[in-house]
Amino acid sequence: MLASPVAFLQERFYRWALRGHPPEASPIRLTQRRIFVLPTRQGLAYAVSLLVMLIGAINYNLSLGHALVFLLAGLGATAILHTFRNLAYLQICPGRCEPVFAGEHARFGIVLANQRRESRPSVRLRLPGQVPVDVEIPGQASIEVGLELSTSSRGWLPLPRVTLETNYPLGLIRAWSYVAPDQRCLVYPSPASAAPPLPAMPGEGCGAAHQASGMEDFSGLRLHQPADPPRHVAWKSAARQTEGPLLTKQFSGAAAQTLWFDWEMLSAYGDTERCLSVMTRWICDAHAAGLTWGLRLPGKELAPASGNAHFHACLKLLALYE
Amino acid sequence: MSNAPKRISAPLSAKQSLWLFGTAVLVFAPLAPYLPEWLSTLTSLIMVWRGVLLWRHASLPPRWLLVVMVFAGVAGIAWHFHGLFGRNPGVALLALLFALKLLEMRSVRDGFAVVLLGYFLTLTQFFYAQNIGNAAVTLAGVALTTATLVILNHRRQPAGRALRLAGLMLLQAVPFMLVLFVLFPRVQGPLWGLPVDAFSGLTGLSDSMTPGSISQLSQSDAIAFRAKFTGEFEGRAPPQIVLYWRGPVLSLFDGRTWKLGRVFVSSRLPYLPRGAAVNYAVTLEPHYKPWLFAMELPATIPAEGLIASDYQLLAKSPVRVRLRYQMTSYPEIMAGVDEAPAILREALQLPALFNPRARALAEQWRAELGANDTGIIRRMLDFYRRQTFIYTLSPPLLGNHSVDEFLFDSKRGFCEHFSAGFVFMMRAAGIPARVVTGYQGGELNPIDGTLIVRQSDAHAWAEVWLKGRGWLRIDPTAAVAPTRIELNLARALPVGEARPLLARPEFMWLLQMRYRWDALANVWNQWVLGYNPQRQRELLANLGMPSPDWQKMTAVLTGFCGILLLGYTVLAIYQRQRLSPVQVAWNRFSKILARRGLPRKPWEGPYAYAERITANLSVEQSAMVADIDEVVDIYARLRYTETSPIQATKLLQDMKGRISRLAQRKP
Secondary structure, three states, rough: OOOOHHHHHHHHHHHHOOOOOEOOOHHHHEHHOOOEEEEEEEHOOOOHHHHHHHHHHHHOOOOOOOOHHHHHHHHHHHHHHHHHHHHOEEEEEOOOOEEEEEOOOEEEEEEEEOOOOOOOEEEEEEOOOOEEEEEEEEEEEEEEEEEEEOOOOOEEOOOOOOEEEOOHHHHHHHEEEEEOOOOOOEEEEOOOOOOOOOOOOOOOOOOHHHHHOOOOOEEEEOOOOOOOHHHHEEEHHHOOOOOOOEEEEEEEOOHHHHHHEHHHHHOOOOOHHHHHHHHHHHHHHHHOOOOOOOEEOOEEEEEEEEOOHHHHHHHHHHOOOO | OOOOOOOOOEEEOOOHHHHHHHHHHHHHHHHHHHOOHHHHHHHHHHHHHHHHHHHHOOOOOOOHHHHHHHHHHHHHHHHHHOOOOOOOHHHHHHHHHHHHHHOOOOOOOHHHHHHHHHHHHHHHHOOOOOOHHHHHHHHHHHHHHHHHHHHOOOOOOOOHHHHHHHHHHHHHHHHHHHHHHHHOOOOOOOOOOOOHHHHHOOOOOOOOOOOHHHHHHHOOOOOOOOEEEEEHHHHOOOHHOOEEEEEEEEHHHHHHHHHOOOOOOOOOOOOOOOOOOOEEEEEOOOOOOOOOOOOOEEOOOOEEEEOOOOOOOEEEOOOOOOEEEEEEOOOOEEEEOOOHHHHHHHHOOOOOOOOHHHHHHHHHHHHHHHOOOOHHHHHHHHHHHHHHEEEEEOOOOOOOOOOHHHHHHHHEOHHHHHHHHHHHHHOOOOOOOOEEEEOOOOOOOOOOOOOOEEEEEEEEEEEEEEOOOEEEEOOOHHHOOHHHOOHHHHHHHHOOOOOHHHHHHHHHHHHHHHHHHHHHHHHHHHHHHOOOHHHHHHHHHHHHOOOOHHHHHHHHHHHHHHHHHHHHHHHHHHHHOOOOOHHHHHHHHHHHHHHHHOOOOOOOOHHHHHHHEEEEOOOOOHHHHHHHHHHHHHHHHHHHHHOOOHHHHHHHHHHHHHHHHHHHOOO
């Protein structure tokens, strides 16, 4: 801080601008109190030009010159309002935010709702240090904008302060506001690139991937649930009766094929992050192969299952592992 | 932001270049006639070149070529104007740079420079003309430039929207302009010494008179000044016969040319008021000479003026801007009863060698009539009247003995011939006399009641000095063409004489239109162009701001602008929520359900929302399912499909009914 008083002051300003307590409850509404308006470089050049023109008009007693300068000054004043209006009363809510693996770009969805009949062109959203995104929000509509942020470590990644700005229409004035919607992105550990093969199943001694496909034994049908892998859907019966619900084929002996990913197996690594990374790789591979697996961490255990929901539940556990 | 990348201006798109090009053409065109011809041609060619490049999507010329063109152009301007400083070279340089900037316009920042230069060039137009037409053209130019500024910053904006927005913003800027125009503390320019070329010569009375100089002037329709009478003559004018507007008094004669005599100036009237007063305000067009015109004889001296010993009002410096002054005149003043002998001697001076015949005739009259000066004057006027003198705009050219030739041979002349002949004869007979030039009469505009005096009303008459009576005005032209004085020039000219178009009787309607236009132009001149510090003080005093100084004006100005800004802001904020009835109903629906612990996620569509909440309803709440499903269905149909208006109304009714039912249900 001492090394860079400017940065310190800036940080104080942001905190003041956000009124102290981010993250904010949604929907966030950009009231006039939180919109800042200042001239841009172009605006300053415009003002200086008007001044020179005014001096010329006075010197040569050009009455219409006065009128022109005053008209342009009025134009500048209305530009303030138009620019301000382009942001004022915009409503901001957090949108979707899918979990990502560390190292990928997190995409924070921000829903911008425009309740006005006219559209709001050229609204720019910016995360600190990131490439800004320009959007136009149509009248009486809302759009979702994705703001990307690179990730490096697992866990919850909160959405940093978002700057919303616009210099529409004339580019002479910049209006901006800071928002900090209550949003966070779950960052899974990054899957290890070089991981040991999937652990062998207890009782068996062979590679799990090979065994899994061979030993399946059809045992019956049950109602389809969204988390069931598509390959287990009873497509044939679905084709026969178009009215009925989707069914999922069940296989007996699934328990026998269950893999267990146990923290103990990786104790040799010592490094927690490395372990998590390897486990992530295993889970990804097992999920891709449609296997059933269980997860055992110190003090926590997830019963064996398969499908998307289980996949994400496991990864979440790893992401938030203390 | 410290970690923001260094600003690099985005390149211009084809659309933006086209807009900038269009703006440049519209801004430059009105200025072209005032530039040196070669420069107008050069800049036009550059613009055509730019247009062709734009058309063909070709690349811009290399920078070295532009540098060469800049140097060549600047050298040309310096050579043409003998220097680079001053108004005209300045405008020329600006125009040249503007055109060349078009050729090196690559990024948005260059485009912005073109826009600013465009605003500048718009201003420079006013150096040359500031009439209503100019203002209209300027307004169009400013609107286009502003639309270009919108496109420049937001390239995806459609053209129609940019233009509409520019128009709207300019319309909203007009109140600011009016407030600033009226209240911004005016400073009388110039702030520093103006370059010599700031003014160029115009037609008007000059400080000398040769035969033919005034008749030339009478072909000009230009307005010399306007007078607005108050008091007794409110809205009209005194009879034409007293409307003698005194201008330069010429008392030196060299045989051919009449020139100004030697005068002393003073700030005190050399005579006493007598008889009835006539009050009026004169708005004098700039004529770059010092004289101020007033009815004979003026009894007030304007703040910016002095009075000469020949009763001519003089401005302290040449009249460069439209000048307005209040005047009182007394047509019956007796002036110069005790005239200084030096002035009388000057009024008798004649060159010895010229015009022997006229001289002889005058001496003959003097011998016949003895000391009877009035007799001689009457004899001279009779001479004009009895002989067949013709009043004409196109008199023949005269030789060396101009007075002789006019009086005895050609006998055709205009007012300067008649007055010069008369004064010559008086002097030859020993009566002090001098030529007075100025304007006679004027045209009352029935629309606004101002008297318009044009250059074509220029006139010359005579003054003689009689013992005990002082200087007396004698108008010899009246003896020949009395209608010239009683009516106006057009009626006085014989039929068949070429006269100005509008003076012809068959163009009366045209004349009427001109009156209207002129009344408008007068208002424009008085209130827009002539709005100077003095006018501002007068107006503000009339509006109830006693002794307005710049502090007060600034305070009021700031207040007004603040109120305007506040008003616009309130408008901008309260215009925000005009939701459609469908949206209002849907919002109410969401709010009701939120109160029951079933809030809608912002990203959820209607169906996804309904599906989620109906799956999670408690037993007591399950009765709401039908209504919820129906409301969601209607909302989706009204929002996302096309429905006929009648059906839409019915559906909306149904939706509102169900929502009310949901609201009444106990949570």
